[in-house]
Amino acid sequence: MWVCARAPSSSANLGPGYDVLALAHDAYFDVVCVRPSEETRVVKVTGEWKVPLERNSALAAAEEALKRLGGKGVEIWVHKGVPPGRGLGSSGASAAAAVKAVELLLGKSLSPEEAVMSAAEGERLVSGAAHADNVAASYLGGLVAVTYDPFKVLKFEVAEVELYVVTPWHEVPEGKTGAARSVLPEEVKLRDAVKMVGGAAAVIKALTSGDEDLLAKAIEMDPVVTPARSKLIPCFEEVVKAAKGGGAKGVTISGAGPSLLLVGGGAEEAKAAWERCGVKATYKKVKPARGSSAVPPPSLG
Template sequence: MMRSVKAFAPATVANVSCGFDILGFPIDAMGDYVEVTRRDRPGLRVVSIEDDGGKLPWEVEKNTCAVAIQAMLESYGKQVGMDIALRKGLPLGSGMGSSAASAVAALVAANRLLGDPFERKDLLPFAIVAEKAACGAGHADNVAPSLLGGFVLIRDYHPLDVIKLHVPKGLYCTLLHPHFELNTSDSRSVLRDSIPLKHSTIQSGNVAGFVSGLYQEDFELISRSMRDVIAEPYRAVLIPGFYEVRESLKAAGALGMGISGSGPTLFALSKGSEQTAAMAKAAEEIYEGIGLGVDVYFSAINTVGAYVLEEKN
């Protein structure tokens, strides 16, 4: 019987331009770490949170890690005692799936501690419960790719239907995280409740084109399909320099650029990593001109999702 397990869950890009609320993928560059330790008494405790700036809740009913594990234990049918230690590798309110990574890492660690009674895909509903507790909405476009790896399509929620898509060889991601926080609630508040039929048709065509481009490894088709007419036009105004950065990245070789999740992080896809240095320089110059710092990350697409780092008996 294992005494403790530590797991890692990667950051994610959700929406992926045209795939609003239905597409996502993880990156290798960064993520969250959770260690779960068995305790003699039943019940969960959050015993440590590092690198969150003192912002995350320690209460079991509010903490994303604990909410996810509690949902899993209710399905498991036994109340097992566990201590939870979280180390944040992702900034809060960044649009990189911060709450999702915490929940997924906690579930992978706790599941292994119990002897892996759940298949990987069966952990997803518990992660969605945690996302709803953290963000007010149980979306899967961050938790699913963080858990499963690769490009993931959320086809439906009732019942939950999640599909792993092909990842083309050589597809690379650059993340730009400008130094300001954008709340998910603010990003949601600017969206429209209804969209014109014309925009629905355009968006559907782009989603179909993007998925086809992945399977055909057609980078030009991927590039043409990275157009969002539903959310991006309204959210872009919340992110300083958005259009200037997009044009500069395209000129530097990016296939396309979009908002990661609800922002403010931006993501760009490229064929290979050769263009990343020029893309980073172009973005940094624009942000410097508007008085904002920016962190730049380069990464291949993570194809394995979350994984166990360490086990102790």
């Protein structure tokens, strides 16, 4: 009998909070189901999006959770609702749901840090780095901040703000997240680091207080990651300009991109700008989502 958990999509970084901040939202969801087996493996992938059976974040996450909880093996069914390669935490959602499903199957719970570290092994498998921001948001819900040395996960309750995710549907290369990490500098100037730290603090304050104007300014306090990754996104400058002309107060890249996160409006104008560049695009108004939770198996009929 399958035991299943659902986890939401997320937008990581939120401008200046590279690998630290992420927000879970209700744009999309993944469901991962598990059942006892001698060997841990992904046996099927269903849903709107196709991802590999072998190099799947749910596999590594489940293996790590089983190791920490003293379980044996599981068969894994991944039902993909979060589109891969769009900067919306697709692999993180699968990993977080896998960890929660293993916990539910065994009737045991990991600490938040152990659960997030387990899920981060899924990110290591698919992107080469065990970054924990997306998986922490998808597992815990709301706004999260992650520290790595020592490892700690902080969760914040989020006030109401107007947010949109705009997604272009051009082809992206395999291993897009790894490629997006490779364009970043190994060293940053002290003044840039200071700006990013201040910006990350302002993002937390804005999201927890509902200060939309502060949030719009804060997500753009990133002189390092956003400029580097913007070059990988077609028509980035034109889209941002159109979004702001249409009412967006602030714009940043969602995770590794190419989706954009908009504060206050401008989504229709951003979509139209991408389409003028020959790139199909869609948008969703999003709200903060709660974390991973038990659900029935997906209906395939």
